[in-house]
Amino acid sequence: MSPAVTRALGVLVAWALTVAVARADDWPLFGHDPARSGVAGGQTLSAANVARLHERWRVALGDVADSAPIVVRDRLYQTAKNGTTYAIDAVRGRIVWRFATHGPNLTTSSPAFDASTNTLYVPGVDGFIHRLDPASGVELRGRGFPAQITTAPETEKDASPLNLANGYLYAQTSGYFGDATPYVGHVVAIRLSDGSRHVFNVLCSERHALIAPQSCNAQRAGMWSRSGVVVDPDPSAGGRIYVATGNGPFDPSAGHYGDSILALSSDAGRLVASYTPSNAAELEMSDLDVGSSSPALVPRQADSATPLLAVQGGKDGTLRLLDRNRLGRELQRIELGDELFSAPATWNDRHGSTWIFIGLGDGVHAYRVTTRNGSTRLASAWHVALSAGREGTSPVVADAVVFVAINGALVALDAQTGQRLWIGRGIGPIHWESPAVANGAVYCSDENGELTAYAL
Numbered sequence: 010m011s012p013a014v015t016r017a018l019g020v021l022v023a024w025a026l027t028v029a030v031a032r033a034d035d036w037p038l039f040g041h042d043p044a045r046s047g048v049a050g051g052q053t054l055s056a057a058n059v060a061r062l063h064e065r066w067r068v069a070l071g072d073v074a075d076s077a078p079i080v081v082r083d084r085l086y087q088t089a090k091n092g093t094t095y096a097i098d099a100v101r102g103r104i105v106w107r108f109a110t111h112g113p114n115l116t117t118s119s120p121a122f123d124a125s126t127n128t129l130y131v132p133g134v135d136g137f138i139h140r141l142d143p144a145s146g147v148e149l150r151g152r153g154f155p156a157q158i159t160t161a162p163e164t165e166k167d168a169s170p171l172n173l174a175n176g177y178l179y180a181q182t183s184g185y186f187g188d189a190t191p192y193v194g195h196v197v198a199i200r201l202s203d204g205s206r207h208v209f210n211v212l213c214s215e216r217h218a219l220i221a222p223q224s225c226n227a228q229r230a231g232m233w234s235r236s237g238v239v240v241d242p243d244p245s246a247g248g249r250i251y252v253a254t255g256n257g258p259f260d261p262s263a264g265h266y267g268d269s270i271l272a273l274s275s276d277a278g279r280l281v282a283s284y285t286p287s288n289a290a291e292l293e294m295s296d297l298d299v300g301s302s303s304p305a306l307v308p309r310q311a312d313s314a315t316p317l318l319a320v321q322g323g324k325d326g327t328l329r330l331l332d333r334n335r336l337g338r339e340l341q342r343i344e345l346g347d348e349l350f351s352a353p354a355t356w357n358d359r360h361g362s363t364w365i366f367i368g369l370g371d372g373v374h375a376y377r378v379t380t381r382n383g384s385t386r387l388a389s390a391w392h393v394a395l396s397a398g399r400e401g402t403s404p405v406v407a408d409a410v411v412f413v414a415i416n417g418a419l420v421a422l423d424a425q426t427g428q429r430l431w432i433g434r435g436i437g438p439i440h441w442e443s444p445a446v447a448n449g450a451v452y453c454s455d456e457n458g459e460l461t462a463y464a465l
Contacts, residue, residue: 036080036447037122039170040352043240044306047354049407053449058465059410059421059431065450065464066102067435070095074454075440076119076170080447084143086122087454090115092134096146099450102462106146110135113163114185117441119170121178123201130171130178136162138171138180138199153204158182158197161222165192169237175248175275176201179238183231183255191222194231194254196238198277209277211254214264217278230257230267235352235403235441236303241333243309243317248275253300253321259289268292268299270321272336282336297325305353307378308363314383315340320365322349330387341386347371352403356424364390364424366411368401373413375427391427395420403443412446414439414453419463433463
């Protein structure tokens with residue numbers, strides 16, 4: 010072997026080793042982590058330097074990516090609606106490889122990166138999740154992959170981002186726009202060690218396998234929230250996962266859980282607890298899905314009589330504070346005045362106070378978690394009016410800076426005051442697209458089918 014070839018192989022091996030472990034500055038999942046906190050791990054960007062952000066590059070994808078990218082070291086990975094996943098050089102904005110799937114409809118899901126095995130999992134429009142080599146985009150078959158998550162991709166949609174935790178890959182399904190049946194919302198947990206699959210159908214829940222949706226005597230209850238499956242990070246929870254369902258019948262005696270919040274065991278094999286609003290039948294009749302967002306998990310509140318909390322909003326414009334230890338217990342209700350479609354971000358400041366940031370059509374709303382005499386509530390802190398479209402977008406946080414995408418721009422706000430710190434113009438219209446923050450840069454796709462990077 011010539012010295013030049015040896016050197017080239019050495020460079021390739023060194024690069025492969027650098028991507029094998031995700032760094033704290035990376036963004037390997039939607040919302041950064043399995044709890045979907047929306048909080049970046051690094052501290053490269055801050056209120057002191059965010060005004061220096063400028064456009065680094067813009068790349069045209071082959072289709073609109075109505076989702077969010079993930080970032081692992083010097084690569085971005087994003088899946089477009091047509092089922093094609095792109096690997097993009099984070100420094101140059103160059104498409105490195107494409108992996109295409111083919112099917113009858115579309116996806117708004119996002120990939121997930123497993124640092125422990127240097128493996129990329131990507132959604133498709135064919136009803137399967139695919140396992141890829143992140144360096145080359147080559148599909149890695151075997152051990153249960155590609156893994157089927159629906160028998161009816163024509164009517165059951167892989168809408169929400171994939172998640173990874175507890176040794177499982179998690180996906181959930183919904184219907185497409187217009188609610189054309191047959192479809193039944195369900196959670197699929199795929200054990201990564203052997204590819205074995207556990208399924209929890211939120212209708213006909215006594216059946217623990219992928220079902221032909223028309224074979225269930227109830228329909229809908231799709232799960233299509235931006236956060237998808239959310240994993241409880243508290244050690245006492247044992248890896249419990251949470252999902253929120255949309256319009257469908259609620260009849261626990263028949264195994265039907267429409268318009269509900271469900272806590273499942275880590276393998277999705279068992280229902281642990283649930284919450285259903287008392288007006289669930291009315292919500293179903295009015296197309297006001299509880300599950301238009303997933304539960305936002307509040308970090309443990311040490312001084313509270315209810316230390317583990319969740320915040321849940323829906324299309325009914327109501328924000329609910331729930332006790333995770335007694336999920337059926339509603340502690341507070343706030344009328345938002347608008348439907349919630351985005352993923353909230355939960356952040357602890359340097360003083361230990363917890364903040365919740367919510368993106369609505371009229372901008373970003375911030376709430377502080379307050380406790381007095383053991384009673385915990387959400388208190389409105391600030392609201393910044395922004396032209397965020399009808400459905401709003403999901404905010405994310407990096408070192409006390411809130412980033413949010415709006416039609417035509419990315420905006421940075423001071424997390425504690427809402428003061429505008431920076432605006433980066435140039436992106437196109439926004440639907441469910443939201444930013445990812447990693448390694449001193451901010452990335453966001455748009456409805457023009459482009460992906461834009463801003464860096465210091």
